[in-house]
Amino acid sequence: MIVNLSNLKHLDLTKTHEKHKSFLVWEILKEASQLSSMKISSSDLKSLFDNDESCKYLNKMIKKLSLSEYYTLFVDDNVTKEFCKVFSNIEQLSCTINEPCYLLLLLKRLLNLSMLKIYFLSDSPVDLSSVKDEIHKVNGLFHIECTGYSRSLQSSYTITLTIWMDNNMK
Numbered sequence: 694m695i696v697n698l699s700n701l702k703h704l705d706l707t708k709t710h711e712k713h714k715s716f717l718v719w720e721i722l723k724e725a726s727q728l729s730s731m732k733i734s735s736s737d738l739k740s741l742f743d744n745d746e747s748c749k750y751l752n753k754m755i756k757k758l759s760l761s762e763y764y765t766l767f768v769d770d771n772v773t774k775e776f777c778k779v780f781s782n783i784e785q786l787s788c789t790i791n792e793p794c795y796l797l798l799l800l801k802r803l804l805n806l807s808m809l810k811i812y813f814l815s816d817s818p819v820d821l822s823s824v825k826d827e828i829h830k831v832n833g834l835f836h837i838e839c840t841g842y843s844r845s846l847q848s849s850y851t852i853t854l855t856i857w858m859d860n861n862m863k
Contacts, residue, residue: 715747
């Protein structure tokens with residue numbers, strides 16, 4: 694079966710259980726000239742970082758990214774810096790983070806962001822005071838929603854932080 698991907702604008706790979714997903718995504722990226730939005734798991738996205746050409750395409754094409762699972766890609770500074778390099782042109786991001794320091798790295802390095810939706814999963818309350826200061830520095834508005842224990846996520850606290858930034862005022 695042949696599919697014309699030239700008009701594809703959004704790609705949702707969360708329901709795909711393809712064994713060679715990184716190869717599949719790379720092939721789609723090459724053919725989908727209008728692609729600007731993607732939803733993918735953190736682990737699948739990280740596998741794309743091994744291919745320099747796919748990183749170039751992701752950087753050039755993807756403006757809106759949603760990391761679909763509650764596993765966080767941001768587990769250390771190196772991975773976070775690599776993500777910020779690959780997605781330096783991203784405008785909207787939705788993902789899970791376990792530590793506020795990674796949110797600060799994203800805010801400082803992703804200069805084209807206009808909307809950032811972060812899910813914090815924690816066993817204890819998260820101190821967001823330093824994050825609030827940084828949001829004000831980038832002329833951002835934010836909304837924080839905190840819920841208690843979530844048995845399905847095995848977390849005591851789930852905090853959803855949505856940030857909107859005015860890139861014209863940076």
